[in-house]
Amino acid sequence: xxxxxxxxxxxxxxxxxxxxxxxxxxxxxxxxxxxxxxxxxxxxxxxxxxxxxxxxxxxxxxxxxxxxxxxxxxxxxxxxxxxxxxxxxxxxxxxxxxxxxxxxxxxxxxxxxxxxxxxxxxxxxxxxxxxxxxxxxxxxxxxxxxxxxxxxxxxxxxxxxxxx
Numbered sequence: 717x718x719x720x721x722x723x724x725x726x727x728x729x730x731x732x733x734x735x736x737x738x739x740x741x742x743x744x745x746x747x748x749x750x751x752x753x754x755x756x757x758x759x760x761x762x763x764x765x766x767x768x769x770x771x772x773x774x775x776x777x778x779x780x781x782x783x784x785x786x787x788x789x790x791x792x793x794x795x796x797x798x799x800x801x802x803x804x805x806x807x808x809x810x811x812x813x814x815x816x817x818x819x820x821x822x823x824x825x826x827x828x829x830x831x832x833x834x835x836x837x838x839x840x841x842x843x844x845x846x847x848x849x850x851x852x853x854x855x856x857x858x859x860x861x862x863x864x865x866x867x868x869x870x871x872x873x874x875x876x877x878x879x880x
Contacts, residue, residue, distance in 0.1 A: 747779040747875070748787025748829075752822060756798040764860050765795060765822060768868035778876045789835065790827055791875070796839070797821040800856075803845065818856065819843050820863050824871050836874055842867025 749769045754762040769791065774781050779789070803815040819841055826836040844862040846855050 745779055745788040746782040746786065747773055747789045747791060747826075748782040748785065749773070750790060750792040752793040752795055754795045756795055758798040760860065761795050761798060761820065761864070764864040765793070765820070765867055768861065768864040769871060772865070772868040772872045773875075776872055776876055788829055789875075790829055791824065791836075791871070792826075793822040793824040793871075795820065795822045813848055816846050816848065817843060818846060818859060818863050820867050822867060822871075824874075826875060838874075840867060840870050840874065842870055 749766055752762045752765045752769075770781060773779055782788075797819070798821075799819045801817045801819070802813045803817050804813075806812040806814050820843075821839050821841045824836060824838065824840050825834065827834045842863055843866055844859050846859045849855055
């Protein structure tokens with residue numbers, strides 16, 4: 717009975733694989749992040765997304781981050797939408813917003829440097845929630861790294877786990 721229990725418990729991790737999930741060895745290919753351009757009226761989005769993309773890909777470790785025009789894969793993007801949507805209101809005042817959901821959408825393109833083959837070309841969206849204090853502008857500015865980080869995680873997931 718003890719042997720059967722041990723066999724059942726140890727078989728739960730039999731499918732686990734250490735390392736990248738796309739079949740490549742960690743750091744086998746390099747990736748270069750071209751600065752994202754911003755087509756919205758909200759300032760500083762391009763820099764925030766570009767920085768978070770670099771951090772996220774370094775954190776993941778599947779690709780080496782190329783910094784001098786020598787990446788195997790080039791990732792570029794255009795930030796197309798920045799939205800603020802009301803989520804909840806102050807209970808005593810149905811006009812005053814208490815929480816917003818911020819969304820950021822970018823058209824992301826990844827292509828192989830050598831062949832020019834497009835690996836990824838689709839819109840990707842990131843989200844975060846904010847609670848409004850006395851100053852909405854400051855609250856949005858403080859939430860910008862979280863919003864850009866969520867977008868970067870979504871793009872990195874598509875690049876790392878993609879079926880291309």
